[in-house]
Amino acid sequence: MTDLTGGSPTPRQRPSWLSPNLWWLVIPAILFILLFFLIPVLSLFASSFDKAMPGQITFQGNFSWNNYERIFSRSLYYTAIWRSVWLGATVAGVCLVIGYPLAFIIARTFRAGTATLLTILVLSSMQLDMVIRLYGLMVLMGDKGLINTGLIALGITSEPLPLMYNEVGVIVGLVQVTLPFMVLSLIGSIRSINPALEEAARSLGSSRWHVMRTITWPLSLPGIYAGTLLVFALAISSYVVPALMGGWKVITLPIHIYQQIAEVGRWQFGAAVATLLFLTSLFAMALYVVALRRNAGGRV
Amino acid sequence: MDDINPIPFTFRIIAVVALMVLLVPVLIVVLAGLNSGEYLTFPPEGFSLRWIENFFTSPTFLPAFKLSFGLALATTIISTILGTLASIFLTRSTSKAREILRGLFFLPVVLPGVVLGLALYVFFIWSDVGLARSLAGLIIGHVLVTMPFVIATVTASLVDFDLSVEEAARSLGATPFQAFWKVTLPLITPGISAGSIFAFIVSFGQFELTLFLSTPDLQTLPLAIYSSLRYAFEPTAAAAGIFAICLVTVSTLISTRLSNLKKLLSRR
Numbered sequence: 001m002t003d004l005t006g007g008s009p010t011p012r013q014r015p016s017w018l019s020p021n022l023w024w025l026v027i028p029a030i031l032f033i034l035l036f037f038l039i040p041v042l043s044l045f046a047s048s049f050d051k052a053m054p055g056q057i058t059f060q061g062n063f064s065w066n067n068y069e070r071i072f073s074r075s076l077y078y079t080a081i082w083r084s085v086w087l088g089a090t091v092a093g094v095c096l097v098i099g100y101p102l103a104f105i106i107a108r109t110f111r112a113g114t115a116t117l118l119t120i121l122v123l124s125s126m127q128l129d130m131v132i133r134l135y136g137l138m139v140l141m142g143d144k145g146l147i148n149t150g151l152i153a154l155g156i157t158s159e160p161l162p163l164m165y166n167e168v169g170v171i172v173g174l175v176q177v178t179l180p181f182m183v184l185s186l187i188g189s190i191r192s193i194n195p196a197l198e199e200a201a202r203s204l205g206s207s208r209w210h211v212m213r214t215i216t217w218p219l220s221l222p223g224i225y226a227g228t229l230l231v232f233a234l235a236i237s238s239y240v241v242p243a244l245m246g247g248w249k250v251i252t253l254p255i256h257i258y259q260q261i262a263e264v265g266r267w268q269f270g271a272a273v274a275t276l277l278f279l280t281s282l283f284a285m286a287l288y289v290v291a292l293r294r295n296a297g298g299r300v
Numbered sequence: 301m302d303d304i305n306p307i308p309f310t311f312r313i314i315a316v317v318a319l320m321v322l323l324v325p326v327l328i329v330v331l332a333g334l335n336s337g338e339y340l341t342f343p344p345e346g347f348s349l350r351w352i353e354n355f356f357t358s359p360t361f362l363p364a365f366k367l368s369f370g371l372a373l374a375t376t377i378i379s380t381i382l383g384t385l386a387s388i389f390l391t392r393s394t395s396k397a398r399e400i401l402r403g404l405f406f407l408p409v410v411l412p413g414v415v416l417g418l419a420l421y422v423f424f425i426w427s428d429v430g431l432a433r434s435l436a437g438l439i440i441g442h443v444l445v446t447m448p449f450v451i452a453t454v455t456a457s458l459v460d461f462d463l464s465v466e467e468a469a470r471s472l473g474a475t476p477f478q479a480f481w482k483v484t485l486p487l488i489t490p491g492i493s494a495g496s497i498f499a500f501i502v503s504f505g506q507f508e509l510t511l512f513l514s515t516p517d518l519q520t521l522p523l524a525i526y527s528s529l530r531y532a533f534e535p536t537a538a539a540a541g542i543f544a545i546c547l548v549t550v551s552t553l554i555s556t557r558l559s560n561l562k563k564l565l566s567r568r
């Protein structure tokens with residue numbers, strides 16, 4: 001990526017600091033990742049092929065497919081897989097629909113101040129502790145929450161609407177948490193579209209919507225793919241949102257992992273569910289990286 | 301220009317909805333923390349600092365806030381040092397392994413938090429060197445998920461760095477270390493600071509990893525708020541939330557000042 005010689009015709013002799021012999025700089029980080037990331041994660045995956053022994057946490061070395069057979073032979077678990085995937089896809093769709101206009105405004109506004117302000121709002125809402133934001137949502141959406149008490153006071157409904165502790169609540173919670181990632185993925189890609197293209201089409205008589213549909217949207221597709229996959233991967237791996245907004249009634253894969261381990265002590269089985277969750281989100285992330293590459297390569 | 305490419309009206313409406321989805325929950329937390337009643341009703345019952353005062357005497361939330369702060373600070377220091385050194389390697393080495401390493405360093409944020417938390421927990425118990433359910437174990441987990449943010453930010457500021465400045469210092473007789481310490485480092489300091497603030501915020505709000513690694517006497521702020529949401533809605537939690545909101549807003553403002561916002565958003 002960076003050309004160290006700076007493109008000068010006669011390669012200068014590099015000072016030792018700039019020479020490729022810089023490994024000592026990265027060794028601490030590599031050791032850290034190796035010891036505290038690769039080894040733990042790989043041994044977790046290995047233990048998912050170990051014979052199931054409730055309460056037994058150490059590695060026994062009895063190879064077996066039992067844990068995976070169990071996942072796919074009980075409707076409980078593949079329902080959870082489907083629920084996770086379905087929720088992730090819905091959340092990605094909703095985020096795209098409501099995130100695109102905001103990203104478009106940030107990317108296209110002529111007032112630099114507005115763009116900066118909006119970006120800071122999106123960034124800080126992304127960085128704020130999720131649990132705090134969920135507190136706000138729960139106060140808003142509960143049976144005795146602001147929305148329901150308001151609706152009842154206005155006489156619109158007599159019974160509180162079931163907004164929380166069900167899939168609706170989980171979807172709203174996940175959208176709240178992942179929307180900033182969608183918006184940030186889209187901004188870069190919309191910004192890289194040359195506005196002259198849109199202006200040309202407009203001046204030739206196309207309607208605003210026609211321009212949007214035939215020029216802006218197709219050219220921002222790399223950002224759309226990237227944002228959608230990122231949101232999908234984040235949504236299926238979230239534990240705290242389904243736990244709080246679903247109230248243990250919407251059982252997704254991460255909830256299963258926690259329950260199997262914390263409540264039943266089935267370590268190997270929990271590890272198998274974790275492996276499955278990781279593979280699903282890795283697959284989405286791999287597609288995300290491909291989309292990003294295209295995004296960077298397809299700039300006009 | 302404005303009439304050639306105006307923003308469609310529908311877009312403005314939906315954008316307002318999106319902003320409300322993002323900001324209303326935060327606003328609610330602030331209102332709940334400053335409301336005088338036990339439950340937030342509409343209209344609010346009245347303004348009171350009662351929950352804020354409660355927060356300062358609370359046996360759960362104040363220690364949790366302090367623990368989160370200290371944990372984030374320790375995490376930030378370690379991951380800034382490791383991440384900055386690694387970034388220098390990633391931008392300057394010509395080694396082929398660079399791309400693989402870059403991918404490796406980003407893996408911990410790709411892995412779902414629950415999976416990483418479980419893996420670390422099991423590993424700490426297996427290895428049996430006292431890391432299980434300890435502060436050190438928590439710090440290790442947090443460093444894993446914050447280092448990618450440091451690397452991303454510092455790498456971005458190093459890529460744009462003009463190496464000839466450092467070479468000039470070298471040719472004037474500075475040792476490699478002097479050249480780096482006195483010339484390069486001050487120039488990339490904004491990038492490093494932005495990266496470390498980023499790391500701090502990520503660690504401060506980290507929940508899913510902490511869930512597996514903490515114990516009842518190692519309650520971070522997100523965990524304390526989480527358990528109060530499961531069992532009882534305490535407005536004191538909202539008051540604690542207000543302080544976290546201030547902390548995060550200020551940090552975001554500083555870090556966007558330090559790092560070029562446009563550069564982060566437009567991909568190269």
